[in-house]
Amino acid sequence: MSKRIGPSEVDLKEEIGDGSYAVVYRANYTNKIVAVKKFDGSCPTSCKKQFENEINILGKLNHQNVIKLFGFCDHRNNNFLVLEYMEGGSLLDLLVSNEKIIYPYNLIKDICNGMEYLHANSILHLDLKSPNVLLNKSKIHAKLADFGIAKISTLTTMSSSSVGTKSAKGTFRWMAPEISRGIPGMRSSDVWSFGCILIEFMTRKLPFQSLNDQQLLIVLQNEKSDLPINVEIFSKVMAGILNECLKREPSARPSFTQLNEMLSKCTQKDFDLNRNDHGTLGCSIKTITDLEKFIENVKNTTEKDKRKDKEIEELKKKLNEKEKDICSINNNLADIKKKVSDLEINKNAENYSQTRLSFYYHILSPPESPMNNFLQNRMNSPSSSFSTFDSKSKHSGRDTGYKYVSRGSANGRTIFEGTRGGFYYLTPSGNKAYVKIDQVSIF
Structure with missing residues (x-):
C-alpha cells in the first residue's frame, strides 16, 4: 500500500512538465529529490479516477523499469503523487533533440522488460508512448510512467473493459488500430504502441508524422489503409521486430x-x-506494406542462404571425410613401404649371412669331395704314386680333375699334383703356380 503524505511534507520547486489535468514539479521530500505530479483541484471526475488509478496500480508495482511511487496526498484539493525523480527527462525529449543516443538497445530493452513485468501482473498500460518513458541522468536506462488510464486485465479476456477512443484522446500516434475503432485495449495494443516507439527511434520523429491526427485516425480505423512509416532500416533484426509489432490483427x-x-x-x-x-541495409521503407514485403524478401533470402550454408556444410563434411580417407591411405602406404623396406633389408642380411657362413664353412670345414679324399689319401700315403699323368703337357704333374678358381677367371684352372708333392696350376704363360692346401678348398 502507498503511504499517505501531508501537503506540508513536500517542498515544491520548479515545474518540469505538464499535462491535461496535472503539472509535474521537482520537489524535496524527506531530504531527497522527487517528482510531484499535482492534479488540478477543479479537474473533472475522470481526472480524479486517473489519480486514484495511478495510486492503486503503482502501489502494487516494484520493478527496476517502472517508476516508483513514494506516496500520495488526497487532502481536499491537494491531490498529488510523490514519484521517483528521473533526471534524464522523457524519451520524447531525447528523440526529438539533436543529442546522440548512446545506447538505444538498452532503452528499448528496458521498455520491453517493464512492459513484460506489467503484463505478467495482468496490468495493461494502454498509454505507452515516448513522453511516458523517463530516463536516468546518463540516459542509458528507462522507466515506465503515467499509469492514469492503465487497467488490470483478466486472464480470460486479456483485455480492458472500458478503454475506448475518448480515453486515449491525444495519443493517436501510439494508438493501436483496434482501440481507434472503440474496441477495448488488450495486451497486444501495448505491443503496437511499442512498435510506434521503435519508429521514433528509427526516424527521431513522431510516429506517422506525415499525417495529422484526423488523417491518422481515419487510416487507423480503415483496415485496408496503409500506414506511412517512412523509416530508414539499418538492421534486419530491428526491421523484423517492427514488422511483428505493427500487425493489423492483434x-x-x-x-x-x-x-x-x-x-x-x-x-x-x-x-x-x-x-x-x-x-x-540502409534502405528506406515508406509504408507498413513495404515493410512486410521487405521482411518477406529477407526471409526468402535467408532461406536461400540457409540452403546454401547447408550445402556448403555438407560439402565440407564430405571433403573432411575424403581428407581422412586420403590420410588413412597415406598411412597405410607408408606402412607398406616400411614393410617392403624391412623385408628387403632382412633378405639382403640373410643372403649376406648365408654367403659369409658358406665361405667360412668351406674354409673351416671343406666339403667331402674326391679332391679332399685325394688330399687325405696323399697325406696318409705320402709315398703312393699315381699311374696317370698328362703326357701332352710340358710338365710331369698329375691332373687331379679339380679346378682352381681365381679372381677374374670364369672357368678355373686345372690343378696338378707334382711328382715331388705340392699342387699347382699353369698360368697363361705356362709357368707353374703352386697353391696351398687351404687355397684348394675354395673351388
Whole structure:
C-alpha cells in the first residue's frame, strides 16, 4: 500500500512538465529529490479516477523499469503523487533533440522488460508512448510512467473493459488500430504502441508524422489503409521486430515475452543508429506494406542462404571425410613401404649371412669331395704314386680333375699334383703356380 503524505511534507520547486489535468514539479521530500505530479483541484471526475488509478496500480508495482511511487496526498484539493525523480527527462525529449543516443538497445530493452513485468501482473498500460518513458541522468536506462488510464486485465479476456477512443484522446500516434475503432485495449495494443516507439527511434520523429491526427485516425480505423512509416532500416533484426509489432490483427502480434526473446539475440550493434557504415541495409521503407514485403524478401533470402550454408556444410563434411580417407591411405602406404623396406633389408642380411657362413664353412670345414679324399689319401700315403699323368703337357704333374678358381677367371684352372708333392696350376704363360692346401678348398 502507498503511504499517505501531508501537503506540508513536500517542498515544491520548479515545474518540469505538464499535462491535461496535472503539472509535474521537482520537489524535496524527506531530504531527497522527487517528482510531484499535482492534479488540478477543479479537474473533472475522470481526472480524479486517473489519480486514484495511478495510486492503486503503482502501489502494487516494484520493478527496476517502472517508476516508483513514494506516496500520495488526497487532502481536499491537494491531490498529488510523490514519484521517483528521473533526471534524464522523457524519451520524447531525447528523440526529438539533436543529442546522440548512446545506447538505444538498452532503452528499448528496458521498455520491453517493464512492459513484460506489467503484463505478467495482468496490468495493461494502454498509454505507452515516448513522453511516458523517463530516463536516468546518463540516459542509458528507462522507466515506465503515467499509469492514469492503465487497467488490470483478466486472464480470460486479456483485455480492458472500458478503454475506448475518448480515453486515449491525444495519443493517436501510439494508438493501436483496434482501440481507434472503440474496441477495448488488450495486451497486444501495448505491443503496437511499442512498435510506434521503435519508429521514433528509427526516424527521431513522431510516429506517422506525415499525417495529422484526423488523417491518422481515419487510416487507423480503415483496415485496408496503409500506414506511412517512412523509416530508414539499418538492421534486419530491428526491421523484423517492427514488422511483428505493427500487425493489423492483434492476435498476430507477439507478446512482450516473445519480444524479449527476440531482443536477447540482438546486440547494441543491431540498434546502433549513430553509425555511418550501418553495414547492413540502409534502405528506406515508406509504408507498413513495404515493410512486410521487405521482411518477406529477407526471409526468402535467408532461406536461400540457409540452403546454401547447408550445402556448403555438407560439402565440407564430405571433403573432411575424403581428407581422412586420403590420410588413412597415406598411412597405410607408408606402412607398406616400411614393410617392403624391412623385408628387403632382412633378405639382403640373410643372403649376406648365408654367403659369409658358406665361405667360412668351406674354409673351416671343406666339403667331402674326391679332391679332399685325394688330399687325405696323399697325406696318409705320402709315398703312393699315381699311374696317370698328362703326357701332352710340358710338365710331369698329375691332373687331379679339380679346378682352381681365381679372381677374374670364369672357368678355373686345372690343378696338378707334382711328382715331388705340392699342387699347382699353369698360368697363361705356362709357368707353374703352386697353391696351398687351404687355397684348394675354395673351388
